[in-house]
Amino acid sequence: MVDRELHALCVTELASAVAGGEVSAVEVTRAYLERIERFNPALNAYLHVDAQGALAAAAAVDRARAQGDAPGPLAGVPLALKDNLCTRGLPTTCGSRILQNYVPPYDADVVERLRAAGAVLLGKLNMDEFAMGSSNENSAFGPVHNPWDLSRAPGGSSGGAAAVTAARLSVAALGSDTGGSVRQPAGFCGVTAIKPTYGRVSRYGLVAFASSLDQVGPIARNVRDAARLLAVIAGHDPRDATSAQSPVEAYEDECSRELSGLRVGVLVDAIAGCEPSTRQAIESALSRLQALGCEPVTVSLPHAEHAIAVYYIVATAEASSNLARFDGMRYGLRVRGEDLRDTYRKSRSAGFGREVKRRIMLGTYALSAGYYDAFYLKAQRVRTLIVRDFERAFERCDLLLMPTSPGPAFKLGEVKDPLSMYKQDIFTLPASLAGVPALSMPCGLTDGRLPIGLQLVGPHFTEARLVRVASALEQALGVATSAPDPGPGARA
């Protein structure tokens, strides 16, 4: 028997406990379903709970163990998925009314991989509509509440994934990151997230927001868990033409290894612009890294100041085209109009929320005849300059250290102006535009007991290096990653 509460066990602990027969997958799954029933109303993090499917998957894991089959790396581990990952037979809404009743006929590549590794999928998680947002307030199904303070935003767009991981309503979760959408909510909720190198994880079955930026990434309670999840979901997929061929490394083996000699690049200006608590936490993390044998190096990304402008042109341009398929013809919401054009207009007007419409319009404009060169093409050129900035920076250091966000979680409803909201992504956008991997982990709490996120960014395909540094830092910092349980039936 396990001497701790089941929901206190992390991915690697649970997988061992199930494999060793100390606990059954069904017991674990029941424990999580109970917690979801009890605490989800306060968080609004799950959009769909698949109790039946989860228990059946758990029973299958227990049967396989009884037959002596070798357990997968996630055997019996309950996990949850952001609701833009396609799941066969389970609703996949993308947090949008336009897909409210949509049920995909196929599993995303990452979902197939999780199932094959023995994971038990609990359900689908709330998110900003079509992954567009930094607060989860853009969900058509209401915002997620931050488990550390229910009046605050969990971050976005993978707010549900970060919240359930922090609140232990799932052992870990998969989110997606286009401009910071796993990292920023992980920072707000005090958990760890990895945005892999572009192409490292298949996008097949991830409902597209901005195709040249989207990556699926794990959100977990600790670095080792995130590393194990990444190892399961990474790898080449012939169904995604942008999927990378390079071999998947043993990320978990990087945990608890020596750091000496690594050069850590620091962006001085970036740290200076943060809230004091964030600045202090980042500076103290840097001292820890120095104590562990790392050498700090001052670097700069001269074009990073344009990242927000570039991102909101490139991402919206791609989104305006990617979201054209939601036309009310084959699936999703259809509002009948007087003729074809009217049906398109009514369906899309009723189906999409304000922020999605804003971005579709921005992107349509950026691609329009007469504006393409000035906006889209210029943005692509500046994007190339940002890629070069990273290349130059990585000539002088092995990885970059920076905040995940300028400050901790803000209050729901606090950030009203879209531009101020876009500025939340200032530290996460550059890595997205460059396609390089980035890891966000908790590095402290504010006086008001809100988590502070730290970000490590490396060159392409250096996820192993990021895991190594993050794991050592995690041990050195000893930060709590579990949010308090919300009061029974609590509502912000």
Added chain:
Amino acid sequence: MSAFEAVIGLEVHAQLLSASKLFCGCSTRFGAEPNTHVCPVCLALPGSLPVPNRVAVELATRAALALGCQVHARSIFARKNYFYPDLPKGYQISQYEQPLSEHGRLEIDVDGAPRTVGIRRLHMEEDAAKNLHGAAGGTRTLVDFNRGGVPLMEIVSEPDLRRSAEAEEYLKRLREIVMAVGANDGNLEEGSFRCDANVSIRPVGSSVLGTRTELKNINSFRFVRKAIDYEIARQQAVVSAGGTIVQETRTWSEVQGKTLPMRSKEDAMDYRYFPDPDLPPIEIDPAEIEALRRALPELPVAKRARWQGELGLTAADASVLSAHPAVAELLERTVAALTALPGKLEPAKAGKRAANFIQAEVLRHVRLEGLSASIPISAAGLGELLSLIENGEISGKIAKEVVADMIATGREPREIIGQRGLSQVSDASLIEQAARAVIRDNPGNVTAYRSGKQALLGWFVGQVMKATSGRANPQLVNELLRKLLSEEA
């Protein structure tokens, strides 16, 4: 003489003959039950992604090389954005700024006036699905996605054509080339080879392009000519009456014999082309391009020249027999068989014999369906049959019977001749016996012949042939009859 000349450019959409669609594994087969060749990718379900079909890329590259195009080592798929129910993604994946190939040319020859027509570009794109209006007898429109995502190449000519006859000739030459390289089946009926025409007029001698109209729904060579001729006349009438041409898309109405306005430039959409971020650039190694170039088959125009030179074919014979790759191959292999058989007929003779015989006796039995052809006779059998005629073992007349039998039963010519006793009689004594009997039984005609009605010789020959079941050597019959009829004078 008209004060105007027409300027015509053609855009051809030709289906690439790959077994699967351009970006997914679904079948491209025509004529299946609606929505049976579909998957998450070609239905544009959320989360699905396109993966390019390398076979389609190779076929398009072959066609581009055959048209003398420069094939780019790196080309880019772009999205053409517009809303329509037959376009499930809300955009068509096509090529825009960096197409697969550019700067080709095609030689045409109308009434002995050879010309070179420039090919601006040849690029790849996916076909749209098919809207079925009034399906199931109602007023609803249903969509069949079987065709959606089928690979096409779009071949855009320069505005180098001046007459409808040239346009038709261009299309015929283009069609036979894409068929010869195995890239397209040339099937206009099933829509796997479709054409739009851009037509404008200008004063003779001007080098400025006039305002053009785009003609659609001209999916037969005949319609192309009629629609272009109509449109040139219409534009001339408008301009002559002091009017101006409106840039618009017009559709050919075969019923009315007119082009009718479809949409004007004001309705023209901004397609917001941009590189498709789901698809990395298509890269083709220059060495691979060279290998594909070297592997190209002989093209129809070269084939015809060679046939006229080496095989003694007329231009007309060469044109008919080179129109389909399978027929061309039948001719070549028949000639090869014929020249290899005992008697070793020289190529010029063998070619002429094979060409005549195939056109007279075989072509009507050949069923062509796209690039595939069912030819109910083997080149080896045909070569052997022709050599039997050549060696005097059977007559040309008997050969017709034999070939009909070969086509019906698939048997070898010698077997048919042996079993049915069809071999030619060259034994002079047997023929003489038959000839004497004919002379004996027809004294009236004999008298008439002898009194100067020489034309009756043919009648006597016919009677002898009939008496020998057509097996007598006609030359011998002729000689003997002439001799016998004059002898007894």
